[in-house]
Amino acid sequence: MTETNRSWVLDSYPDGMPEAGNWRLEEAPRPTPGAGQVLARAIYLSVDPYMRGRISKAANYAAGVQLGEVMHGGAVAEIVESDHPDWKPGDLIETMGFGWREWAVLDPETTGPNGLRRVDPSLGPIHAYLSYLGMPGVTAWLAMQDIGRAKPGETVLVSAASGAVGQVVGQIAKDAGARAVAVASSADKLAWCEEIGFDAGVNYRERADDLADAVKEACPDGIDVFFDNTAGPIHDAAMKNLALGARIVICGMVSNAGTFDQPDMGERHLRRILVARARMEGFLIFDHMARWDEARRALAAMAADGRLKFKTDRLDGIKHMPQAFVNLLTSRNFGKQLVQAGPDPTA
């Protein structure tokens, strides 16, 4: 990491599935913080499915990235210069408002997801603040508390189960005494899911032709909680296997990454929702910032006593950011996708 600030700028909106060429790498001098600001250097950059929504012109829950603008994203970073009394050089932070770049000038008075959260290295590897101690973990925890509410003996089906949110959901389900069933794209991923406690798994690629039957085999009593990170064919297969009183968490739709700007055509499941008296609810962590610390404490406690294990997929070098994101959207990652942008002082 140098005095130069490399950053990935959106060069074109993707036409369907994003490609690495939708971004271009720009170089600029390392910036200088103004009054009340801090300068931070990226250690780990986060790669998350929600970013697909930021590079579409379609209406979405957050303002999109403009052409020529630095791509939005979160990071774990180190404060290097500070003109703010609460922060000093060497402090470690996590923020969703960093961007795909090496250096960022940040305003510590910012609130919400783009605010600065202190990273405590004693709770786990600092990059865990981008996964099970950060946004994905907090999402999993609060959505299971508020919507999923798994009870002992119930069946919880998790799509993208080896992903950043899915791994945590499965272990929360097990912790609640429920049966956890993973849906993932490979035998390796399903083996990992089993290792962290999932009771059964469905390989959606291998069983693409009879996916609803495969889900039924894995969930013979039906699905009480469907934690949906993918939408698409996995969603359809799950909806055909709802138990009475099922709860469906709509958390992500990564399988639509290649068709994001088109209407999502397919089978609708309203009668299944009626017959099962099911509840389907959308969950976005941004509505629940006040409970972030509560959730993180619970997750740190699970990790501390071995109830929460986690796999990370890391690429080294900011040059890999676009490809890491494309890998995530096409299931080529295995575990939470990260890019290391600079040295980790705790490693």
Added chain:
Amino acid sequence: MTETNRSWVLDSYPDGMPEAGNWRLEEAPRPTPGAGQVLARAIYLSVDPYMRGRISKAANYAAGVQLGEVMHGGAVAEIVESDHPDWKPGDLIETMGFGWREWAVLDPETTGPNGLRRVDPSLGPIHAYLSYLGMPGVTAWLAMQDIGRAKPGETVLVSAASGAVGQVVGQIAKDAGARAVAVASSADKLAWCEEIGFDAGVNYRERADDLADAVKEACPDGIDVFFDNTAGPIHDAAMKNLALGARIVICGMVSNAGTFDQPDMGERHLRRILVARARMEGFLIFDHMARWDEARRALAAMAADGRLKFKTDRLDGIKHMPQAFVNLLTSRNFGKQLVQAGPDPTA
């Protein structure tokens, strides 16, 4: 009404939209009650959209009607003979377990929807026990209490708004201080909706080509509560206009009556559910029998002080039952559809 018992028996499963010819009229002698039973004569027979699900071989929330079996349905009836201490001749009852027939032997110990509920003529016309003081009204009340939860100033969109459930939903919404918007199939129906308090209306036939725009015009701040009795294109138009935190009650899907046994293909709205953090939930009154009286008391109070008005569409003679049902499924009724099968002692 004679010593003969005419009843409508399912003759064939409909292929698509039901036709009157799917049933045949059978005659048998008036039956005799056994030990502990009562004999009741039908006064008003109910015609309801849920009956479509009873004549499909597809899995559903209640067992279907077998070929050759009397069609399922509710009625307001008069006890004529009784071998049960709680009931005497002349007592008026409502039950969902009557069937499309003139005379029925009933077991007063039956519980649940098919049990016998006492009709109090002082609360309204006795046929109201098939509409706003009965299953449709209780459905509207409890689903708005549990799922809709309309707050002052919110917008409540109701599909099939001049139907048995829809009329009540709109007036509950107004009573809660919300803005009520009707979707119906004709100017006459919308005029009635306005008369009972709806603030705006959408004619889905007139605006079939730009229904989402029509809904947007009627709901400029978005839809906070969507009470869906229809599914289909109205559902799609509503889902494109959700406000943040919208609640969607899945109560009926009458627009699918002609395609009931086929997958419901079309646009899926998962991203809209996520972006709006919306909650969609199926509601079936059968889960809430213990609260039936509580709901009816609330509805009777609304009717007593003029906050609840109601329109009924009545045909005279049991011979009209199949056609009355087909009329309902094709929006040819106007208000709650009933058939009068025998003299009303209170009229």
